[in-house]
Each structure stands twice: as structure tokens, then as C-alpha cells.
Amino acid sequence: MVSLMPNLTKHDLVTKISEKTGLTQQQVFSVVQLTLEGITEGLATGNNVELRNFGVFEVRLTKKRIGRNPKKPLETVEIPPRAIVKFTSGKIMRQRVLLRTEELTHAKAA
Numbered sequence: 001m002v003s004l005m006p007n008l009t010k011h012d013l014v015t016k017i018s019e020k021t022g023l024t025q026q027q028v029f030s031v032v033q034l035t036l037e038g039i040t041e042g043l044a045t046g047n048n049v050e051l052r053n054f055g056v057f058e059v060r061l062t063k064k065r066i067g068r069n070p071k072k073p074l075e076t077v078e079i080p081p082r083a084i085v086k087f088t089s090g091k092i093m094r095q096r097v098l099l100r101t102e103e104l105t106h107a108k109a110a
Contacts, residue, residue, distance in 0.1 A: 017032070039057060043058075054089075055089040061082070064081050
């Protein structure tokens with residue numbers, strides 16, 4: 001079984017980038033935070049955000065659907081459409097993640 005790695009956090013990214021670039025963690029944090037705010041602002045104003053070789057973030061609208069309340073299964077509830085963020089990975093990311101296929105397949109079989 002594959003041991004689960006802890007999530008990679010913003011702090012982890014800042015630390016790694018700081019070590020590689022020689023910039024202070026404060027400087028790196030500011031750049032990372034401004035980048036994330038830029039992505040959020042772009043999506044909130046109706047733009048797709050394309051980061052070449054990484055992927056594309058876009059806002060999509062879900063369809064209206066009917067759901068059920070588990071506590072009252074006979075009652076249906078209309079779930080209205082809402083905006084969600086969809087991410088499509090870029091070619092390089094897809095290729096690198098595909099390299100984990102065998103590792104994950106063996107882990108699942110074990």
C-alpha cells in the first residue's frame with residue numbers, strides 16, 4: 001500500500017521556493033499570494049486562467065437538478081444551478097502525473 005503523503009501546503013511551497021531562489025519567505029509569500037489572488041480575480045470577473053504547461057482554470061455553471069434530503073427521503077429538493085471552478089491539467093502536468101499510474105495501481109492491488 002502506498003503511504004499517503006501529507007498535503008503540500010502554501011507554506012511548503014513558499015519554503016521550497018525560498019530555498020531555491022534565495023528570496024526571503026516573506027517575499028515569496030507575497031508573490032504566491034498575489035498569484036492566487038490574480039487567479040481568483042480573473043475567474044470572478046469571467047475570464048479563464050491559462051497557465052501554459054500547467055493547466056487552465058475556468059468557471060462553469062452546473063445544471064439545475066433534483067436532490068433528496070436524507071432525513072426526509074420522500075421529499076425532493078430543487079438544487080439551483082451554480083458556478084464552479086473546473087481545472088484541466090496541461091500536457092506536462094498530465095505526463096508527470098501519469099508516471100504515478102503504475103505505483104498507484106500496485107498500491108490498490110496490495
